[in-house]
């Protein structure tokens with residue numbers, strides 16, 4: 001990558017790792033508070049810390065890391081960004097940064113203690129909402145750059161296969177742009193007028209529905225970059241090739257089509273939505289599981305093929321041939337392992353009857369610590385080990401590799417303890433998002449205490465893991481010896497087989513995506529708006 005591109009990407013990484021430090025520290029404080037053995041100092045509230053934790057890790061760290069990584073992967077594989085593309089990306093970056101600082105200031109002032117799912121009826125200061133709007137607009141700028149760069153590659157290389165990583169970045173951003181319209185609408189047309197006092201009431205169900213229209217694809221916005229790494233980079237790290245370029249592209253197309261019309265699986269217990277439409281969206285949720293199953297299949301195939309090349313025998317002989325001592329492999333691999341129970345938990349959540357048992361319990365918190373905080377984050381850590389040195393012109397030394405392995409072990413042990421305790425306590429009815437309470441000496445709730453302690457132990461180990469990660473990042477960014485670190489991009493095993501042309505028919509995929517969204521949301525949205533109490537109907541702004 002050129003110097004100018006490197007600066008752009010590192011700017012994203014600095015914000016991401018600052019967010020990791022702040023957010024994970026708040027995570028530790030939360031688990032300590034919920035254990036009942038620790039009181040937050042200086043009158044700081046539990047929900048304020050919880051909001052910082054969720055917003056800073058779930059929204060800020062992820063968004064900056066993902067955009068930085070995808071810009072890097074696309075530039076590397078397409079031949080670089082031109083001046084205009086870089087300028088637009090910088091504008092996007094600054095909008096996001098200013099927005100983040102505005103929103104963060106409001107949270108720190110306790111004026112926006114509304115959690116990372118900031119839908120009504122919790123209300124924040126208007127500056128918080130405007131900050132978030134700026135972040136979203138910023139991401140649109142950067143997404144636009146990725147669309148343009150991909151289109152330019154196609155124009156300049158007619159008939160050629162487009163780079164897989166660029167293709168995947170385009171799908172990820174398309175999904176993101178279409179989904180974030182929902183949250184932009186609720187923020188601008190419901191939250192802002194309400195926070196400014198222009199209207200007195202707000203349609204809560206509409207705001208929650210628009211949020212979850214965005215909220216589920218948001219989790220795939222976190223996941224897809226991890227899949228980019230698994231499909232296109234992991235094979236190179238183990239010395240193999242991409243199992244099937246077409247299968248990888250098709251998985252991403254399915255994720256684009258089915259990630260959005262499924263938001264109701266977060267609202268299964270909510271009144272005001274016709275059960276028929278909940279049922280439809282539950283079915284669509286089961287459909288969106290399929291591309292993840294395809295990914296699991298593809299990864300097994302990649303590992304096995306490489307293992308056999310190296311002489312592995314038997315069903316699981318390939319396991320012995322993997323580069324276990326390479327942190328660039330170990331971290332994402334453990335991430336994949338975490339995703340097996342994480343995904344199974346997701347299917348439980350999405351099953352209507354079982355959702356009644358786990359909804360709003362700390363089981364759900366356990367689920368997303370397995371998915372986003374383990375599968376995705378361990379993959380992002382694995383990416384950091386080569387991405388940062390390869391763009392800062394430094395090397396990932398043996399000492400840092402050892403620290404990377406230590407970091408993976410700490411994260412794995414901490415997360416196993418914490419998330420198992422969360423799942424278990426959830427099944428005993430322990431609520432999520434709730435500060436410590438003795439529940440007036442109730443005997444059933446007394447059983448939760450030991451699980452809370454286990455979470456504090458897991459949280460403390462994770463905190464250590466975060467510190468080790470920050471040390472590695474700072475080393476790779478500023479202190480590691482100068483040199484050339486590989487940017488590992490795998491080649492396709494069967495180069496001759498070009499992906500079907502229809503995969504690049506963007507009008508078709510956008511059209512089908514919109515059709516599915518209209519099918520899943522039009523009637524329920526009309527119902528929701530029509531059945532709202534007179535004082536809070538629809539977008540009162542108008």
Ligand code: HAS
Nearest residue numbers: 219265292296299336339343346347349350359368371372
């Ligand atoms: Fe989820 C709630 C359903 C995936 C994140 N989810 C959440 C929340 C978050 C979140 C943050 O239906 C909480 C939101 C809030 O604050 O309220 N989720 C699903 C389903 C999936 C799923 C069906 N979730 C994710 C991912 C996330 C994430 C991914 C983040 C990145 N989730 C739900 C539901 C709720 C929910 C309900 C609402 C609950 C409620 O009531 O509030 C699926 O996409 C999962 C499919 C995944 C698989 C796994 C495939 C496995 C792979 C690994 C292969 C391993 C290899 C290694 C190759 C089927 C690809 C092998 C090696 C060996 C040696 C074995």
